[in-house]
Each structure stands twice: as structure tokens, then as C-alpha cells.
Amino acid sequence: MEEGGIVEEASSARTVRWVDGSEVDSESPPWSIEEEALVLGPELQATLRRRLVKKARSVDSLDVEAMDIADAHKRREKDISIWSTLAMAFQTLGVVYGDMGTSPLYVFSDVFSKVPIKSEVDVLGALSLVMYTIALIPFAKYIFIVLKANDNGEGGTFALYSLICRYAKVSLLPNQQRADEDISSFRLKLPTPELERALYIKELLEKNSFSKRLLLLLVLMGTSMIIGDGILTPSMSVMSAVSGLQGRISGFDTDAVVIFSIVILVVLFSIQRFGTGKVGFLFAPILALWFFSLGSIGIYNILKYDISVLRAFNPAYIYFFFKRNSTKAWSALGGCVLCITGAEAMFADLGHFSVKSIQIAFTSTVFPCLLLAYMGQAAYLMKHPFSVEGIFYDSVPDILFWPVFVIATLAAMIASQAMISATFSCIKQSMALGCFPRIKIIHTSRKFMGQIYIPVINWFLMIMCIIVVATFRNTTDIANAYGIAEVLVMMVSTSLVTLVMLLIWQTNLFIALCFPAVFGTVEFIYLCAVLSKIMEGGWLPLAFATCFLCVMYTWNYGSVLKYQREIREKISVDFMVELGSTLGSVRVPGIGLVYNELVQGIPSIFGQFLLTLPAIHSTIVFVCIKYVPVPVVPQEERFLFRRVCQKDYHMFRCVARYGYKDIRREDHHNFEQLLVESLEKFLRREAQELALESPIDIEHDHESVRSHDSAAPSGVDELQIPLLSDTGIRKSRTTSEAGVSLLPSSSITADEDPSLEYELSALREAMDSGFTYLLAHGDVRARKESWFWKKLVINYFYAFLRRNCRAGAANLSVPHMNIIRVGMTYMGHMSL
Numbered sequence: 001m002e003e004g005g006i007v008e009e010a011s012s013a014r015t016v017r018w019v020d021g022s023e024v025d026s027e028s029p030p031w032s033i034e035e036e037a038l039v040l041g042p043e044l045q046a047t048l049r050r051r052l053v054k055k056a057r058s059v060d061s062l063d064v065e066a067m068d069i070a071d072a073h074k075r076r077e078k079d080i081s082i083w084s085t086l087a088m089a090f091q092t093l094g095v096v097y098g099d100m101g102t103s104p105l106y107v108f109s110d111v112f113s114k115v116p117i118k119s120e121v122d123v124l125g126a127l128s129l130v131m132y133t134i135a136l137i138p139f140a141k142y143i144f145i146v147l148k149a150n151d152n153g154e155g156g157t158f159a160l161y162s163l164i165c166r167y168a169k170v171s172l173l174p175n176q177q178r179a180d181e182d183i184s185s186f187r188l189k190l191p192t193p194e195l196e197r198a199l200y201i202k203e204l205l206e207k208n209s210f211s212k213r214l215l216l217l218l219v220l221m222g223t224s225m226i227i228g229d230g231i232l233t234p235s236m237s238v239m240s241a242v243s244g245l246q247g248r249i250s251g252f253d254t255d256a257v258v259i260f261s262i263v264i265l266v267v268l269f270s271i272q273r274f275g276t277g278k279v280g281f282l283f284a285p286i287l288a289l290w291f292f293s294l295g296s297i298g299i300y301n302i303l304k305y306d307i308s309v310l311r312a313f314n315p316a317y318i319y320f321f322f323k324r325n326s327t328k329a330w331s332a333l334g335g336c337v338l339c340i341t342g343a344e345a346m347f348a349d350l351g352h353f354s355v356k357s358i359q360i361a362f363t364s365t366v367f368p369c370l371l372l373a374y375m376g377q378a379a380y381l382m383k384h385p386f387s388v389e390g391i392f393y394d395s396v397p398d399i400l401f402w403p404v405f406v407i408a409t410l411a412a413m414i415a416s417q418a419m420i421s422a423t424f425s426c427i428k429q430s431m432a433l434g435c436f437p438r439i440k441i442i443h444t445s446r447k448f449m450g451q452i453y454i455p456v457i458n459w460f461l462m463i464m465c466i467i468v469v470a471t472f473r474n475t476t477d478i479a480n481a482y483g484i485a486e487v488l489v490m491m492v493s494t495s496l497v498t499l500v501m502l503l504i505w506q507t508n509l510f511i512a513l514c515f516p517a518v519f520g521t522v523e524f525i526y527l528c529a530v531l532s533k534i535m536e537g538g539w540l541p542l543a544f545a546t547c548f549l550c551v552m553y554t555w556n557y558g559s560v561l562k563y564q565r566e567i568r569e570k571i572s573v574d575f576m577v578e579l580g581s582t583l584g585s586v587r588v589p590g591i592g593l594v595y596n597e598l599v600q601g602i603p604s605i606f607g608q609f610l611l612t613l614p615a616i617h618s619t620i621v622f623v624c625i626k627y628v629p630v631p632v633v634p635q636e637e638r639f640l641f642r643r644v645c646q647k648d649y650h651m652f653r654c655v656a657r658y659g660y661k662d663i664r665r666e667d668h669h670n671f672e673q674l675l676v677e678s679l680e681k682f683l684r685r686e687a688q689e690l691a692l693e694s695p696i697d698i699e700h701d702h703e704s705v706r707s708h709d710s711a712a713p714s715g716v717d718e719l720q721i722p723l724l725s726d727t728g729i730r731k732s733r734t735t736s737e738a739g740v741s742l743l744p745s746s747s748i749t750a751d752e753d754p755s756l757e758y759e760l761s762a763l764r765e766a767m768d769s770g771f772t773y774l775l776a777h778g779d780v781r782a783r784k785e786s787w788f789w790k791k792l793v794i795n796y797f798y799a800f801l802r803r804n805c806r807a808g809a810a811n812l813s814v815p816h817m818n819i820i821r822v823g824m825t826y827m828g829h830m831s832l
Contacts, residue, residue, distance in 0.1 A: 097361065108378075147350065151163040154351040227423050235465045237416050242257050286407065298371075338483060495520075555798070566596070566597060566598055591676075782794040
């Protein structure tokens with residue numbers, strides 16, 4: 001499908017665009033239809049319009065939605081008050097910062113398990129390393145830079161990918177439409193022509209299939225690592241909290257720690273089906289109390305044991321630390337990474353909060369409390385260098401041990417909860433963007449659409465967590481596996497944000513390159529450090545990530561292959577014309593909803609229905625459920641309609657658009673009602689356009705009728721009238737003082753148009769007869785001459801995923817008696 005780019009002028013003059021996206025001749029002076037009509041006179045208006053038609057290229061009607069008035073659906077954003085922002089900042093403590101907040105439980109115990117404490121330089125060097133790691137990655141990188149690279153308030157790896165997909169056509173699934181850019185949440189601002197660098201990058205991404213696949217693999221790898229974190233975080237956090245009982249209760253050995261941790265994990269995953277909303281109001285107060293405890297105990301230890309740890313603010317101690325310990329210090333660097341675990345959650349959970357709230361919570365509470373906690377532990381180690389293994393609980397005053405233990409255990413569970421929820425969100429987003437098989441999703445809250453529960457993933461995570469705890473049996477070995485996933489996710493985010501800087505923000509080239517040069521270098525150093533621990537357990541997250549990466553890429557590859565095959569085998573309109581309005585069958589009352597994935601053209605599966613069924617419904621609607629790269633599509637902008645063939649065929653195409661955060665949980669009755677109402681609006685709109693078209697005497701193309709229920713200017717799609725300012729569009733409806741009417745304004749009713757009345761009555765009669773869902777079960781098979789590995793992937797792995805995923809109709813709870821299925825096999829020959 002051809003799609004033109006939109007050219008926007010950076011000057012203060014009115015923006016001039018063609019509705020198909022082509023550029024208006026820059027040498028021509030600005031003009032409007034009104035001015036041109038006054039000059040040419042009424043007798044030359046038809047000639048003018050035919051000239052416009054002649055210059056315009058042929059496009060699909062669903063791509064020509066730019067006739068809408070600019071910002072017709074723009075929703076006013078409410079300014080959030082300072083008190084609401086502060087309240088939201090308080091709530092972020094319980095959702096965003098749980099993982100990072102529980103890191104003092106195990107960071108120093110892991111660092112000093114690699115480097116024995118022999119002098120104060122070891123303690124001060126490790127403390128300085130931790131402090132500047134937190135200051136550089138979460139504080140400088142995420143708080144001030146990455147959080148700004150959000151997708152209409154949504155964060156995370158897939159949100160960055162969807163943002164890039166809007167500015168460059170890099171999606172491997174070729175179902176993009178020009179009409180998608182008119183969604184109010186799209187907020188597209190294309191690179192200006194002056195910035196050749198941005199345009200060059202855009203062209204490179206769009207034309208190079210290798211770049212598209214590399215970008216997709218990068219996103220899928222980051223998402224896979226986040227899912228791997230969903231396995232390691234509960235294991236690490238819960239076991240670190242429970243291990244504090246060793247030495248406090250006689251007989252509470254390693255076996256007891258493992259069993260107690262497994263019990264807590266089973267309880268944690270068992271309550272997921274109730275939803276976080278049921279207990280969410282408790283999260284923020286508990287984490288606030290936890291951070292208060294960290295800060296208070298830290299100040300107590302600093303004042304009591306050694307206030308000289310403040311010398312660690314001097315980064316020279318990092319150099320002394322590496323100079324003194326050399327190879328061992330490099331190994332300890334992998335343990336230092338644990339202090340920033342959960343930093344990606346600040347960006348991934350952005351959709352539930354605002355940028356300011358996350359920034360306020362980190363700078364005012366999380367950052368200072370973490371620094372105080374680590375400095376307090378370092379001060380304790382200056383006097384008790386052999387208390388490394390249980391440094392956190394040993395540094396807690398005896399009178400506060402049990403309250404802190406209870407709070408630490410609850411904080412560990414909350415940190416696990418946040419990572420589990422993030423895993424659910426990643427799976428849902430990957431499903432929406434065609435990168436994961438359809439599985440059952442349960443929405444646990446009516447107020448917050450982000451709160452979901454995925455049973456299959458939940459029980460998978462629980463089983464994996466139990467296996468990890470039972471196998472590793474101590475936090476040090478789990479920590480070896482923990483850091484790799486976190487660093488790889490950070491490197492993926494750095495790469496994508498750099499691309500956003502170059503392509504979308506159009507940042508100065510030097511500044512844009514400084515971002516990966518500084519943060520990418522630091523993360524690469526950390527990655528080299530943690531990769532040295534692959535044989536000690538670091539292979540585990542890589543194995544998890546590889547499994548999920550294979551599933552996601554195989555599903556995306558098979559879906560693209562199937563879609564491209566459907567495009568090649570779609571039925572031509574000429575063939576439908578030869579069949580006639582009866583379609584070579586008997587038309588019976590009713591509405592047949594033919595579900596398919598094509599956004600244009602008649603799917604080949606419809607031919608199978610015509611051959612298989614003895615009769616076909618009087619009204620046929622080809623329904624395409626399409627996910628667009630935006631978080632949410634407003635309900636009033638959900639459907640796009642067009643007519644297929646002549647009026648007496650009673651065939652339409654409907655593209656139902658959803659964002660990757662939208663909830664598809666409508667009852668099938670509500671979906672049918674909304675679809676019919678939108679179809680009636682389309683028919684009325686079409687009748688009005690035909691009435692406006694007749695005075696100009698331009699031949700009507702039944703393939704090119706658009707519909708939108710917004711207040712858009714009347715006209716014919718193929719006229720390609722240039723979009724000027726909003727005022728210019730409104731003025732184009734009527735001439736000024738001359739009184740010459742270019743486009744007669746009228747509101748067509750069923751009483752004034754007999755054909756409209758007939759079609760509406762036929763639609764209502766078909767609706768009363770009921771709906772039938774005609775579903776296609778497409779099977780993709782590799783050709784016999786294909787390579788063995790391709791046959792293995794397509795014929796077995798992808799086929800297994802398709803057989804075991806949920807059908808699309810399951811999302812609407814359609815009764816089985818209303819469903820008709822027809823199978824079809826596609827032979828693919830696309831290369832990986």
C-alpha cells in the first residue's frame with residue numbers, strides 16, 4: 001500500500017498539504033479554493049477540480065482520511081494540580097521503586113563476597129562505586145532523559161518501538177494506513193525537510209529490511225530480558241528478606257530459608273488473580289515506611305560507627321578500589337549492578353503515573369534514602385568487616401530487628417508484585433503488536449486498564465521461581481544471574497532512545513551521540529563484568545530470554561508471512577463484478593461478519609465461504625481487528641468504513657483499530673451495536689457526499705468512499721483538495737461576497753434520499769435477522785523446496801503456537817452457534 005509522507009512547513013505561514021500526503025509545489029503562491037473560484041468564475045470550477053483529480057495518484061479510500069479538520073478530535077488535557085502530582089508521587093513508591101528499594105538487602109553482601117575487606121579503601125571504594133552508579137544511571141539517565149522519550153505518557157521498550165513505528169514505517173507487518181495518523185493520540189510531527197539527517201535515518205530504516213529486523217530483534221530482546229527479570233526478582237527479593245532469620249532463630253538453616261521462601265512465592269502468585277487493585281492501597285504506605293527505615297537506620301549507623309564514610313563522595317576512591325583489587329574488583333563490579341535493578345521500572349511503569357511524579361519521588365525520597373542506607377552499611381563495615389554475609393540485618397539495631405524484618409518481607413513481596421505486573425504488561429503489548437501468541441488476559445480493575453492478570457504466564461513464573469530458589473539455594477548465586485538481564489535491558493533502552501533523539505527529537509548530533517557514548521559505555525563496562533559470571537548462573541536469564549525471543553520472533557515471522565500471502569491471493573474486484581450482486585449464491589437476511597487481517601482488498605477466504613456455504617448473508621462486512629502504534633484509540637475513532645463494489649452488493653469493509661493499551665473486552669452485543677451505528681453514520685455520510693458530488697459532474701468511484709463521524713468538510717476523496725488552515729477549510733465551503741456556491745451544504749436525511757432509506761431499512765432488517773461470525777482458520781506451510789530449518793520453524797513450531805493460542809472471537813465471547821469456520825492453507829516462501 002502506498003503512503004505518502006506529510007510535509008509540514010516550519011515557518012509561521014499556513015501549512016499546505018495534499019490529502020494523500022504529497023507536497024504542494026513550493027514555488028506556487030498560497031491559495032485557497034475560495035480565491036481561485038473568484039478568479040476563474042463558476043464556469044471554470046469543474047476544470048479546476050478535474051485538474052486536481054488528474055494530478056492525484058490513486059490511493060485507497062481508507063488512506064484518505066486527511067480531509068478531517070485538524071485537531072477535530074483533540075481532547076483537552078487537564079492540568080494536574082501540584083497536590084495531585086504529590087499524591088501520585090507518593091503512590092509511585094509502592095509500584096515503581098519496590099525493586100530498587102529492596103536492593104540494600106543484598107548489594108554489599110554480593111560485592112564483598114568477591115572482594116574481602118582488608119582496609120577502609122575497599123569499603124569506601126565499593127561505597128563510592130554504588131553511589132555514583134545510582135547517580136549516573138537511574139538519576140541522570142532515566143530521570144532527566146529517558147522519561148521524556150515516552151509514547152503519549154506510556155513507557156517501556158515496546159512503547160519506544162511503537163513511537164519509532166509512527167515516524168518511520170519499520171513494522172514488518174504491512175498494514176499501516178494513512179488514516180491512522182488522524183487518530184488524536186497519534187500526535188505525529190514528521191521531521192522537517194531541513195533536517196536531512198533525520199530524513200536519511202527514516203529512509204534507511206524504511207528501505208532496509210535488515211534494519212527493520214534488527215530493530216525488532218533489539219526490542220524483542222529487551223522485552224525478553226524484562227520477562228526474565230520477572231522470574232529472578234521474586235526469587236532474589238523474597239529469599240534475601242527471609243535469609244535474615246538465619247542466626248536469629250536456632251535451627252533455621254538454608255533448607256528452612258528455601259522452604260519458607262517457596263511458601264511465600266506460592267502465596268504471592270496465588271493472589272495475583274485478585275488483582276493488584278485489591279491490595280494496591282497498602283503498597284505505597286509500606287514502601288514509604290520501608291524507605292523511612294532505610295534512611296533512619298542509615299543515619300543512625302553513620303553517626304554511631306564512622307562518619308568518615310562521607311569521603312566516598314570523592315570518586316577517586318573508585319580508582320583506588322580497582323588499583324588495589326584489580327581482577328577481584330572487576331568481578332565485584334557485577335555485584336554493584338544490583339543497586340540499580342528496577343531502574344527500568346521507572347520507565348516501564350510510566351503509563352500509570354506522570355513524569356513529574358516519578359521525578360519528584362526519586363529525587364526527594366528514593367535517592368537520598370538509598371544513599372543513606374548504603375553509607376550506613378559502609379559505616380558499620382568499617383567497624384565490623386567480617387559481618388559481610390548478613391550486613392543488612394546485622395546493621396539494624398536489635399530492638400528494631402523484627403519490625404524491620406516484617407517491613408522488609410512485605411517490601412520484597414511488593415517489589416516482586418511490581419515486576420510480575422510489568423511482565424504481564426509486556427506480554428500484552430507484544431500481543432497487540434503481533435509479537436506474541438494470543439493468550440487469555442483477565443482485567444482485574446474497571447478503573448485502571450493497566451491492571452491485568454495472565455493465568456498462563458502467572459503459573460509459569462511461579463514454577464520457574466520455585467525452581468530457581470530450590471536450585472540455587474542462596475542469594476549470592478541468584479545475584480550472579482540477576483545482573484545480566486538488567487544491564488541488557490538498559491542497553492536496549494539506550495539504543496532506542498538514541499534513535500528517538502536522532503529521528504524524532506532531532507537533537508544536535510553531538511549531544512545525541514554523547515548520550516550513547518557516556519551511558520552506553522558505562523553499561524557496556526557493566527555488561528562485560530556480569531558476563532564473566534555466566535558459568536556461575538548468568539546463563540539462566542540468557543536461557544529464559546532466548547526461549548521467549550524464539551517464541552516472539554517466530555510468531556511475528558509467521559504472522560507476517562501469512563499476511564503477505566493473503567495480500568497476494570486476495571480476490572479481485574473484477575471477479576466480484578462478474579459474480580453479480582447475488583455473488584453466485586443465494587442472499588438470505590442477516591449480517592455476516594467476515595473476520596480477516598487485510599486492511600484493503602477482499603480476502604481469499606471469502607471465496608471459500610462462497611464455495612462452501614449454500615447461501616450468503618444479505619449484508620457482508622469484512623472486519624479487520626487492527627492494532628495501531630498508539631497506546632489508546634478513542635472510542636469515536638475506533639472504526640473506519642468503506643464500501644466494497646456497487647451499492648446493490650451490500651458489502652462493506654470495517655477496520656476496527658485498537659491501541660496496544662486498549663481493552664478488547666466488549667460484549668459481542670455491544671460490539672455489534674456499535675458497529676451497526678457506525679455503519680449507519682457511514683451510509684448517511686456517503687449519501688451526503690454523493691449529493692455534493694453531483695453538481696460538479698464527476699464520475700463516482702464506488703471503490704473510493706470514505707466515512708468519518710467527525711465534523712469534516714464535505715467533498716470527494718479523489719479531488720485531493722489541499723489542506724490549508726482550519727479557517728481556510730471552513731471558508732472553502734462557501735464563497736464570500738460573490739455568493740458563488742462551490743460545494744452546496746446540505747444535510748441528507750433518509751426522507752430526502754430514497755436509496756438511503758432503502759439501504760438503512762435493509763440494514764435494520766439484516767440486523768434483526770442476527771449476526772454470523774465467519775472466521776478463517778489459516779494454516780501456513782513452508783514449500784517443499786524450502787530449507788529444513790524453515791520447515792521446522794513454520795510447519796512445526798509456528799503451527800504449534802497457532803493451534804494452542806486463543807481465537808480472536810474468544811475476546812468477544814461469541815456463542816458457538818453464531819460462528820462458521822473455514823480452513824485454508826498458505827504456502828510461504830519468504831526468507832527469514
